[in-house]
Amino acid sequence: MNNLAPIIISALMISLMGGALSIFVVLKRLAFIGQGISHAAFGGVGIALLLGVHGATTAGAIGQLTIVVAFSILAALWIAALSRSHKGRTDTAIGVVLSASMALGFILFTVSESRHAHDDHGHAAHGHEDEHHLIEEILFGNILNTDWNKATIAIIASLAILAFTWFIRRKLIFWAFDQPVMDAYGLSSKRITNIFLATLAIAIVMSMQIAGVVLAAAILVLPGAAALNLTAKLKPAFTYAILIALAGAGLGLILGFQAHYPVGPAIVLAQSIIYLATLIIKAIAIRS
Amino acid sequence: MPPAFHVASHPTSAAEPAVRIQGVSYTYPATGIDSNPVQALDNIDLNIQPRTKLGILGPNGGGKSTLIKLILGMLKPSKGSISIFNSTPTKARNQGLIGYLPQRIEADLDWPISVRQVVTLARTCNRKPWTKPSNEDREAIDRSLELVNLQDLADRPIGALSGGQLQRAMIARAIAIEPKLLVLDEPMVGVDIAGQQRFGQLINTLQERLELTVIVVSHDMRAIAAVADRVACLSRTLHFHDAPEGLTPAVLAQVFAHDVAGVFGDIHIDAHRAEDCDDPSHTHTCCDHEDSDKSGGNQ
Structure with a gap:
């Protein structure tokens, strides 16, 4: 049980944070930006690997996290800047950042892998397997593997993000509700956009711990959509x-532990099923 | 038939203007490799007296939105200066002296937010996060909702309002901060004549009750006529005469006829002297027909 406690607590805390942010992500139509940021994080992991920073030790884990968070924030701000220069064509900006980061990440993986093979003569096959895992x-x-x-x-990180979001909640709601006029009320829409996207980047890197690059953004979308x-x-x-978010995480954890499903995808699947259920509830409520 | 105008009694010229615009030009930088900078405003001078309602009439692309952005401090003049109640536009805006109704309501109406919450946000968005709206805030919010006659719909989701109600909600938001200047950008696009008159009456009531200075910007003379007691014409340069006479329906009809005829281009129409347009000897002072022909030919 002692091994399970950190896993359960992390999953619930990250889901709690994801649930709170997801309303903004859904209403501000940032789901795809979330995908862009999480895939960009893959590039960050590649850079960390190339620099020889990996999660085997506590210092290494913190170093890796710092590099990935920094890279993700940069990617988020770059997406914001690109969307501004493309006159709000966010999809183009995300498409560019997502593919460039994935390409960079994979190249860096391969480079660090070949270095690894070069350093340890005769152990190349073992290293290859490790890299793939x-x-x-x-x-x-x-x-x-959460300790x-x-x-x-x-x-x-989750508590800090929750507190910060509460702190700037009025500006965030104004921004998400009516960004075009917020400057007229003395709020900088550019600053708020950057601040929220940077916060989202940190939240996504945290969610990656549960669901990885491919599914992290789902944790920041599904609860709000439902x-x-x-x-x-x-x-x-x-x-x-x-x-x-919490119910989905709980269900996913139970499914994962009882049926030996991978926990992250199980949580995402559980939240997706709840989302489907709310769609049905909505349809019935509208009809009656 | 445009509504008759009441000529507001103007403050003496010695009074400090609510808005003072001196020699303002604005040029948009080039936006791409094959584009050039575009001058939107050229040497604008304009004084707006407190508690007057100024209409700024001009063609699309004539610089109206640019002028509004400058007044709201969202752009900085390339040349010249603007002061709003003796302050810079940015300061005036941040002090809540300027209420603004945007041209298009681009708010996300899917937001799960009530009319009252929208109005409250305008007042509280700059507050410390741990403070709650005060009694004074609540009174101002209730008063704003009442003035636009939305008190009964205050707790409805914003997405459940009709177009007209939504616009009134946005006006309530603009006046909830208790501004001294109200800026209306193309407020009546797609509104029928009865709606325009109701809108004009609403703005008149607000102006009197709240002692507002009002700027309404439009390409549509009827929209200007429904609200303003004075008119300036803007097409890159601005023609405004701080003359005491008001607009008569005849004058409005005259200017409006020009608008419909599509003679706007690079020309400038001065509403106060629009009747001169009938007189061929005045064509070069108010409506330069040569220019209008040229611009027509270019299109």
Whole structure:
């Protein structure tokens, strides 16, 4: 049980944070930006690997996380800047950042792998396998290797993001509701966009611990999308999103542990099923 | 038939203008490899007296939106200076002295947010996060909703309002900060004549009750006529005469006829002297027909 506690706590904390942010992500139509950022993080992992920073030790784990977070924030700000220069064509910006980062990440993986093979004569095959396992972990997440060190980072980061979001909630809601006029009310829409995307980048890197590059953004989308099927009121929307996120995480953890499914994908699948359920509830409510 | 105008009693010229624009030009930088900088405004001078309602009439692309952005401090003049209530536009805006109704409502109406919450946000978005709206805030918000007659719909989701109600909600948001200057950007696009008159009455009521200075910008003379008691014409340069006479329906009809005829281009129409346009000897002072022909030929 002692091994499971950090896993369960991390999954619930990260889901809680994802649930709160997901309302903004869904309403501000940032789901695809989330995908862009998480794939960009893959490039960050590649850079960390090339620099020889990896998660085997606590210092290495923190170093790797710092590099990945920094790279993801840069990618997020770059997406924001590109969308501004493309007059709001965010999809182009994300397409560029996503592919460039994935390409960079994979090249750096290969480079660091060949170095590895070069350094350890005769152990190349073993290294190759390791790299592939690592890539799979980064792409789809492996929450099962969460120890208390990783859990502590996840708890602190999630609480910090939640507190910060609460702190700037009015500006965020104004921004997400009506960005074009917010400058007229003395708020800088550019600054808020950058701040939120940077926050989102950190949140996505945290979610990658659960669900990896490919599924991380789902944790920041599904709860909000489901909650908004159930209500058109502000506070209930956030409450439902958080409850749905936690319920999905709980279900996913149980599925993962009991049926030996991979936990991250199980959580994403559980949240997806809840989302489908809310769609049906909405359809029935509209009809009756 | 444009509505008759009431000529507001103008403050003496000695009064400090609400808005003072001196020698302002603005040029947009080139946006791409094969584009050139575009001058949107050229040497604009304009004083707007407190508690007056100024209409700025001009063709699309005539610089109206640019002028609004400059007044709101969202752009900085390339040349010249702007002061709003003796302050810079940015300061005036950040002090909540300027209420703004955008041309198009681009708000995300899917947001799970009530009318009252939208209006409240405008007042509280710059507050410390741990503070709650004060009694004074609540009173100002209630008053704003009442003035636009939305008090009964205040708790509805914003997405459930009709177009007209939505516009009134946005006006409530603009006046909730208790501004001294209200800027309306093309407020009546797609609104029928009865709607325009109702809108004009609403703005008149707000102006009187809240002692507002109002700027309404439009390419549509009827929209200007429904709100403004004075008119300036903007097409890169601005023609405005701080003359005491108001606009008569005849004058409005005259200017409006020009608008419909599509003679706007590089020409400038001065509403206060629009009747002179009938007199061929005045054509070069108000409506340069040569220019209009040229611009027509270019299109």
